[in-house]
Amino acid sequence: MKRLLIAVLVALPLFAQQVTPPAPAAPRDPKLPVPVEKTLDNGLRVIVVPKHDIPLVAARLTIKTGGAADPRGKAGLAELTATVLTQGTKTKSAEQIARGVEALGATLVAGAAWDATDVDLSVMSSNLPKAMEYVADVVRNATFAKDEFEREQAQTIDALQVELRQPRAIAGAVTSRLIYGEGSYGATLSGTPATIGKIKREDLTAFHSRWYVPQNAVLVIAGDIKADAAFTLAQNVFGTWKRGTGEYARSAATPKPGAPRVIVVDMPDAGQSAVVVGRQGIRRTDPAYMHALVLNSILGGGYSSRLNQEIRIKRGLSYGAGSSFDPRVDVGPFTARTETKHESAAEVVGIMTGEMSRLSASDVPETELTPRKAALIGGFAQSLETTSGLVNRISALALYGLPLSEINRYISGVQAVTAEQVRKFASTNVANDLNVVVVGDAKKFLEPLRKQYGAVEVIRFEELDLNSPTLRVRKAKQ
Amino acid sequence: MRLMRLARILLPLLIFASAATAATTIPPVQYKHRVLPNGLAVYSVQDRTTPTVAIHVWYRVGSKHDPEGRSGFAHLFEHIMFKRTKNMPSEMLDRLTEDVGGFNNATTFDDATAYYEVVPSNYLETLLWAEAERLGALAVDDPAFQSERDVVKEEYRFRILSPPYGRLFYAIEKNSFVKHPYRRPGIGSIEDLDAATIDDVQRFHATYYRPDNAVLIVVGDFEQQQLDGWIDKYFTPIPKPELALPKLDPSEPARTEEKRLTEYAPNVPLPAIAFTWLTPNAAHADAIPLFVASTLLSEGESSRLQERLVRGEISQEVFADADLREDLSLFGIVSIMGGGKQPAEAEKVIRAELAALAEKGVPAAELEKAKNLIVTSALRERETNNGKGFTLGEALIRQHDASVVNTGLAQVQAVTSADVQRVVKKYLIDGKALVLTYLDEAQKNEAQKK
Numbered sequence: 001m002k003r004l005l006i007a008v009l010v011a012l013p014l015f016a017q018q019v020t021p022p023a024p025a026a027p028r029d030p031k032l033p034v035p036v037e038k039t040l041d042n043g044l045r046v047i048v049v050p051k052h053d054i055p056l057v058a059a060r061l062t063i064k065t066g067g068a069a070d071p072r073g074k075a076g077l078a079e080l081t082a083t084v085l086t087q088g089t090k091t092k093s094a095e096q097i098a099r100g101v102e103a104l105g106a107t108l109v110a111g112a113a114w115d116a117t118d119v120d121l122s123v124m125s126s127n128l129p130k131a132m133e134y135v136a137d138v139v140r141n142a143t144f145a146k147d148e149f150e151r152e153q154a155q156t157i158d159a160l161q162v163e164l165r166q167p168r169a170i171a172g173a174v175t176s177r178l179i180y181g182e183g184s185y186g187a188t189l190s191g192t193p194a195t196i197g198k199i200k201r202e203d204l205t206a207f208h209s210r211w212y213v214p215q216n217a218v219l220v221i222a223g224d225i226k227a228d229a230a231f232t233l234a235q236n237v238f239g240t241w242k243r244g245t246g247e248y249a250r251s252a253a254t255p256k257p258g259a260p261r262v263i264v265v266d267m268p269d270a271g272q273s274a275v276v277v278g279r280q281g282i283r284r285t286d287p288a289y290m291h292a293l294v295l296n297s298i299l300g301g302g303y304s305s306r307l308n309q310e311i312r313i314k315r316g317l318s319y320g321a322g323s324s325f326d327p328r329v330d331v332g333p334f335t336a337r338t339e340t341k342h343e344s345a346a347e348v349v350g351i352m353t354g355e356m357s358r359l360s361a362s363d364v365p366e367t368e369l370t371p372r373k374a375a376l377i378g379g380f381a382q383s384l385e386t387t388s389g390l391v392n393r394i395s396a397l398a399l400y401g402l403p404l405s406e407i408n409r410y411i412s413g414v415q416a417v418t419a420e421q422v423r424k425f426a427s428t429n430v431a432n433d434l435n436v437v438v439v440g441d442a443k444k445f446l447e448p449l450r451k452q453y454g455a456v457e458v459i460r461f462e463e464l465d466l467n468s469p470t471l472r473v474r475k476a477k478q
Numbered sequence: 479m480r481l482m483r484l485a486r487i488l489l490p491l492l493i494f495a496s497a498a499t500a501a502t503t504i505p506p507v508q509y510k511h512r513v514l515p516n517g518l519a520v521y522s523v524q525d526r527t528t529p530t531v532a533i534h535v536w537y538r539v540g541s542k543h544d545p546e547g548r549s550g551f552a553h554l555f556e557h558i559m560f561k562r563t564k565n566m567p568s569e570m571l572d573r574l575t576e577d578v579g580g581f582n583n584a585t586t587f588d589d590a591t592a593y594y595e596v597v598p599s600n601y602l603e604t605l606l607w608a609e610a611e612r613l614g615a616l617a618v619d620d621p622a623f624q625s626e627r628d629v630v631k632e633e634y635r636f637r638i639l640s641p642p643y644g645r646l647f648y649a650i651e652k653n654s655f656v657k658h659p660y661r662r663p664g665i666g667s668i669e670d671l672d673a674a675t676i677d678d679v680q681r682f683h684a685t686y687y688r689p690d691n692a693v694l695i696v697v698g699d700f701e702q703q704q705l706d707g708w709i710d711k712y713f714t715p716i717p718k719p720e721l722a723l724p725k726l727d728p729s730e731p732a733r734t735e736e737k738r739l740t741e742y743a744p745n746v747p748l749p750a751i752a753f754t755w756l757t758p759n760a761a762h763a764d765a766i767p768l769f770v771a772s773t774l775l776s777e778g779e780s781s782r783l784q785e786r787l788v789r790g791e792i793s794q795e796v797f798a799d800a801d802l803r804e805d806l807s808l809f810g811i812v813s814i815m816g817g818g819k820q821p822a823e824a825e826k827v828i829r830a831e832l833a834a835l836a837e838k839g840v841p842a843a844e845l846e847k848a849k850n851l852i853v854t855s856a857l858r859e860r861e862t863n864n865g866k867g868f869t870l871g872e873a874l875i876r877q878h879d880a881s882v883v884n885t886g887l888a889q890v891q892a893v894t895s896a897d898v899q900r901v902v903k904k905y906l907i908d909g910k911a912l913v914l915t916y917l918d919e920a921q922k923n924e925a926q927k928k
Contacts, residue, residue, distance in 0.1 A: 021604045022604050024600045024601045025602075027529070031527075031529075094789070101778075102781075105850030105854035122854065122858065123854065162643075302576055304577065315625070316632070339635070339640065374577055374578050374579045379581075
């Protein structure tokens, strides 16, 4: 660590005549969690991470199926199923559940991701046993009553109407469609007003009975509870949960990427332009996962990454710019994002794609590689400080079938990545085949954007159809 | 997930006041306190669970201190504090935090500005040096100032112009006060930001960034004696300026009548309605009952307004916020309407629910529920060193009393149904509301045609 600081100072000759900061003392290693696990007779995997400094517990029941299983044309089904899950069981009404959970001071939230559905509980440790009964009840006995379904359906459509007026949300959804076409990751996770409108109550009950079964689930409990007590609690509330009879292994099926496109969604009264550049990234189980993490830390993960340096810090063009890999069971997306005034949208596109090429053209210097790894490791250590952070880390390993001991290899794994590995990874997974999406007032950036890219497709906001691979509302036959 | 998604859109501008904190079930925050000869107040909390430490410096200068004609200046200045000092080039704070596995940030509130870092604890001395450096010797140049001002203008577009309800929160801030400087939105305006100069920066630093106007808070992994020694070494030499701190007139006339306004904006798919009422400052005895009332009204699906409005399919989203502040507080209720519903429908329900609270009070079990939610939320805030730093900083700025972190929850526990009845009646029924209706601008043209 000391060497790094000296390197930083050497790079800034101003410091020669100045007072320099005091050097750091010897570091202490972060405390790594020690998860313990047990599988119940019905196949439910239970993982406990004791942590006793605050009388608080976080628990997550993960169903290993999410939005990727939404039927075509019914995008948003996994998410809507999760939303209605807490709205009534065989023995309790929606109001009784909300009142009962909140009387314990607890929060109970269910939601879907692409590869999983999570039912999350946060509660003071003394109320954990009572609160877990509610978790088990909604997971096992949700009834998806007709009026509850219809209410949530209408409210989801309203929420999507708000969401899909935001340039950044539109740009993200268009990018997914470009990257995956008609593949399942090409849809929007929460659906669109059109797809939500098509979903029937029976779709929810079918999704629930098909996927919400113990051998397709993992329960992670972290916080102020002893492992034995947690296992007993899990047995008490989930022990009689019946096994499912279906097949639960996921087969990976990512469509081949099409030719990259440059799309402008014209929204003349938008307050700012949103820019997204993206392509297919990697699977979570890709052996190069750590290369992707380190690359992203350099490119667009965190305040001092290259994209934020170039776009915000050096040029004042945005409040923030960043990038991320979203590794999933199948090949997840890689995207870089920012928002800027309309007039600078084309310039920002050039900077973003330029930074991606630069990563594949030359090795990242050690003076940059070392601090970007440190930033990544620091973020990892911080995530282990809260009960919810622990649950996130551990349940993700379980979801992707990775050994829990990976948590002990994260730091050494990051440190082992070399500049050459980052460059090679960039040239195969980042620098080329990039889709570009800009949502904003097109007349203010279209001309310079066309100079950079000959073929720019312009879609008026009113003509945009996120459910179609062409992205356009189908015109009525004449 | 619906609520959470909208909350992300709405919350950044409404800074939430977590007044309630400790209790018998919550481990107390055991802080040590001293004041340096130059007036710097120092609070430290040792917690060696993880090898990290949070360093906070809170300055008693916030958006309410924006110079006249320079709305947004305190916030712009906050950004400038990451630029060059006598011995640090611009962005060196990032080298000393992010580059070694930590992070830094800052937040401008109405009443104060908080700068904070979390770092591996072996960097504590380095960061104390850096914080002393920017308190003592800011040296920003014009190009850095200009570039950062552009960033803040992008932040304005990002927070206000781009989100469908950004302008609603801007309008709430602008119209809720008539005299107190709280009337100026903290993010400012493009014109006022453009008017700011580098001379304003130097003047602002000299006026407000001084040891007797600041609080240093250190939470986490340290040796007490070593920490005290480092603080003496780096902060004691910073002189206390001769000039007195400017006094701000905190007065605001009581509202004499209800005020109704309509605001139009582009891309507003669902209309909204917002109410604000003036309420006493955070240290006043009525502040905690008002905070409990806001929890009863909108915290959790079983809260009164969530049940009647969201579950009742009138609103897409609703929340109440006690927004406790140093000089006077602003109680707010905001509802985004459900598809096809009109703001008047939410208004009717909100008024009826306030009247019911004032007339009938709260059953014991419901009051207990609200208190449990407040305790759990306080526990979550205290999971990290940084969270504990915030708890202390907020208590010091809003209540001028660090001990609130350990007594606040007892105050919450002591709130009775009669207290809730009384404050709701006094401030939200008898007090005069600002009622702001927020509509898509297409409806403005229709209104004009008529």
